[in-house]
Amino acid sequence: MLKEYESGIAPDGQPFQCVTLGTEQGMQITLMDWGATWLSCQLPLKSGNKREVLLGCPSPEEYTRQAAYLGATVGRYANRIAKAALARGGRSWQLSANQDEHQLHGGPGGFHARRWLCVEHTQATVLFRLHSADGDQGFPGNLIAEVRYTVTADNQVAIEYRATVDKDCPVNLTNHAYFHLDGANTDVRQQKLQLYATQYLPVDSEGIPCAPLADVENTGMDFRQPKTISQDFLRDRDQQRMKGYDHAYLLYPACGDGETPAAQLWSADNQVLLKVYTTAPALQLYTGNFLAGTPARQGGDYQNYSGVALESEFLPDSPNHPEWPQPDCWLKPGETYHSSTRYQFVAL
Numbered sequence: 529m530l531k532e533y534e535s536g537i538a539p540d541g542q543p544f545q546c547v548t549l550g551t552e553q554g555m556q557i558t559l560m561d562w563g564a565t566w567l568s569c570q571l572p573l574k575s576g577n578k579r580e581v582l583l584g585c586p587s588p589e590e591y592t593r594q595a596a597y598l599g600a601t602v603g604r605y606a607n608r609i610a611k612a613a614l615a616r617g618g619r620s621w622q623l624s625a626n627q628d629e630h631q632l633h634g635g636p637g638g639f640h641a642r643r644w645l646c647v648e649h650t651q652a653t654v655l656f657r658l659h660s661a662d663g664d665q666g667f668p669g670n671l672i673a674e675v676r677y678t679v680t681a682d683n684q685v686a687i688e689y690r691a692t693v694d695k696d697c698p699v700n701l702t703n704h705a706y707f708h709l710d711g712a713n714t715d716v717r718q719q720k721l722q723l724y725a726t727q728y729l730p731v732d733s734e735g736i737p738c739a740p741l742a743d744v745e746n747t748g749m750d751f752r753q754p755k756t757i758s759q760d761f762l763r764d765r766d767q768q769r770m771k772g773y774d775h776a777y778l779l780y781p782a783c784g785d786g787e788t789p790a791a792q793l794w795s796a797d798n799q800v801l802l803k804v805y806t807t808a809p810a811l812q813l814y815t816g817n818f819l820a821g822t823p824a825r826q827g828g829d830y831q832n833y834s835g836v837a838l839e840s841e842f843l844p845d846s847p848n849h850p851e852w853p854q855p856d857c858w859l860k861p862g863e864t865y866h867s868s869t870r871y872q873f874v875a876l
């Protein structure tokens with residue numbers, strides 16, 4: 529059942545509410561209605577112990593005060609929009625900027641900073657819904673967004689997004705979970721990663737696309753074969769600009785069926801494998817380059833590189849780049865935005 533936290537009042541003056549999915553014997557995840565946030569993911573290991581594989585804060589209040597978007601549902605448009613500006617069909621819109629002159633993850637009052645309505649829930653699934661009014665953060669049109677989390681018997685967390693609008697508007701929803709498969713506040717770069725992509729998007733020091741899609745071959749951006757995140761860390765100028773990996777990868781077209789893996793991540797101790805499946809055209813790899821000072825679940829603060837995010841999405845700044853080889857990110861009235869991502873955890 530949906531439960532109020534024993535303490536803690538959200539910015540809207542009401543208590544935070546949370547729900548736990550899964551079983552005591554199997555995998556359990558905890559979610560919060562504020563930001564439709566994924567708080568916790570407890571995975572049973574082969575040893576019989578459970579391991580927390582998600583970064584999180586020690587209290588719900590801390591989620592409203594940290595800037596790392598831990599576990600939050602972000603929108604209307606995940607990632608960055610250059611100069612917080614949109615233009616289409618002879619019209620232009622100025623959005624709310626929250627990263628210098630740019631917009632990041634939907635603006636300062638984006639979906640991560642809202643209370644979502646819990647529409648339905650069972651032991652295995654929960655559905656959250658949010659209404660975003662015309663002009664919210666500068667975006668055109670009224671939007672209804674839904675996100676459904678489902679836990680399966682084979683330790684998958686399936687996240688399904690839907691949205692409708694009454695005016696043309698770009699929509700790009702994702703979850704900003706940070707994974708640490710070794711379950712400790714240590715450097716995540718010793719974990720091994722594989723990404724099913726031959727191209728990535730170069731960005732400048734503000735994370736804004738600055739060049740056409742580039743081939744990963746013969747660069748440190750190449751994760752087509754499994755390797756530790758540390759192996760080629762900061763090898764490239766593209767990484768150096770961002771203090772590490774914070775780049776979108778255009779996935780193999782075959783990944784779009786949602787059944788072909790888009791990424792795999794292995795714990796450093798080889799006890800956990802994470803498989804990522806998504807219908808989204810791209811994955812943003814972010815190695816927590818600016819995590820330092822974020823309150824840690826176990827006390828103290830996380831350091832930089834304490835977790836890795838694999839965010840399913842359109843390429844950043846896509847509303848301003850219709851030339852990129854992906855579906856149109858502009859949603860029209862009468863259409864339904866639909867994107868699904870599955871995180872499958874395997875105890876090795």
